[in-house]
Amino acid sequence: MTENALGTAGQQAATEAAGGDRTATSSPPPGSAGGPAPVDSAQPSTVGGPPPDAGGRPPRPTLGRRALALADSLWRPALVLAAFFAAWWFVAAREYVPNYLVPTPGQVWTTMTDQWSELARHTMVTLYETVLGFVLAAALGLAAAVAIAYSRTLDKALYPIVLFAQVIPKIAIAPLLVVWFGLGLTPKIILAVLIAFFPVVISGVAGLRSTDPELLDLAATMGAGPWRTFRKIRFPNALPHLMAGLKVAVTLAVVGAVVGEFVGASEGLGYVLLLANGNLDAPLLFADLILMSAIGIVLFVLVEIAEALLIPWHASRRAGVSLTTS
Amino acid sequence: MTAAPAQAGTAIGMSNLTVRFSSRRSQTTALDDVSLDIEPGEFVTIVGPSGCGKSTLLKIVAGLVRPTSGEVSLLDRPVRGPQKEIGFVFQKAALLEWRGARANILLQAEMRGMDRAQAARRADELIEMTGLTGFEKALPHELSGGMQQRVALCRALLHAPPVLLMDEPFGALDALTREQMNAELHRIWRETGTTVVLVTHSIAEAVFLGTRVVVMSARPGRIIRTFPVELPAHRDYAQVMSDPRFDRLATDLRGLLGSAAANH
């Protein structure tokens, strides 16, 4: 493909090469995988594809290469995790700490498999509250961000409210929400929304405001109205910021749901946690904690995958490698 | 492509333009009483010291900056607000980093709601003409500075605008590519009859491309002089460079610009 390009535009390629030394001094070196992103240079360069050949452009990563890159990005965390489990097992099995405080991984595993159907039901409840809370927070947060970024009046009117909603301790209003909305799912979802809303608004506003004014001038000379300008320029431009905010939001949504369950619930992982705590049932408590973390991690990875699909151009993935942001 | 705008009237009319930018601490007069009429089909090049208001002048014509006082007209209509009968090449390439080269060019069509098939065909023509073949899908960060600027040029030409405003479009190019692009732009201008206003820091570029060279003074920007370029309408780069008339004009311009900068 690159060869073809060089063939048809041979003359051009020659000029590019002639200007090469000039470019090298004035702009970031084309060889350093990822160009201007300084993050990439900090990573060990085991992965980054072959350096783009002069005048051509780096080939898009193939499926095989992506799988390799994925494996490469996973072995380090996997190793750390394995070491952690080994240490845990060692401490618990030798009973350096009594088993009623720290159970062995085996005990936790047995509890998890024995009570799986119950635990799965509670996990689904918490997952449902979290996802619904997150989606609502994302939608409301984005709407607020657009309003704030586009209107000076709404900026002045909404920002204090948003900030106030953030600084009030959510855990303190949880009981109030239970009083208002009862023991059902509603107070948990509201709590998840309240906690996850803020990072979405902040990142959305930052993203929408980061549009290069020159691009807005360009849109104006193209006779485009505000909707087209939003859809084609401002929104895609805001996506990298927004996705960063959504990643924070999704992990916070789990916290919101669980805190809601602490205050008053008859189901969900937060409820199970309180139960296990009351019965000094350490294996159940640990199993429950693992499931809570699993919800957070799975949702986080899903948002990361969405990010990789939505903004493949974004600097942090220019090298086309890591799945997890460094 | 476009029919040559043969009708009478002015393509761009500027009378007594003054622009002041005031911030909390200071006030800058960017342009001071600038008047200039540009006929349809003219190729006007503007040279002047850095910061003398050249970019501001183009933005006023495009309706992106409102002058503090004075009148502008484009195609015999007063300019109030952003104009869409133009193609604008900005000083920076101003590409969308998430779109490939071809998609960046086609942004023009999407924003204007142009016919898709026709726009796509025209985009392919322009890509071939500017030597971008093979890089249609390349993202801006995968393109050299010169290639990015060529993408911006294609984007500005996509809708065959009657007026083309270019702000140092070739500043980021190496000398050889720059000459090629100059020759290419010259050919496009001859073939389409588009009215072009081009800002540049290169005297050679200003003379080779222009039918008229406008020299501006250091801030506050005024027009010091305009030189008609007495070279054939159909120009060849090598020939022009060895033409004694080119040398004379270039020397005059250099002298004038030197004194303009010295006054600063």
Ligand SMILES: Nc1ncnc2c1ncn2[C@@H]1O[C@H](COP(=O)(O)OP(=O)(O)OP(=O)(O)O)[C@@H](O)[C@H]1O
């Ligand atoms: N939006 C703005 N707000 C305040 N001052 C501005 C603004 N735009 C331009 N200026 C000022 O107006 C003057 C002219 O700016 P302009 O960009 O038009 O210069 P220029 O001739 O294009 O310079 P260069 O050759 O370096 O591109 C400068 O002094 C600049 O600081």
Ligand SMILES: [Mg+2]
């Ligand atoms: Mg300028």
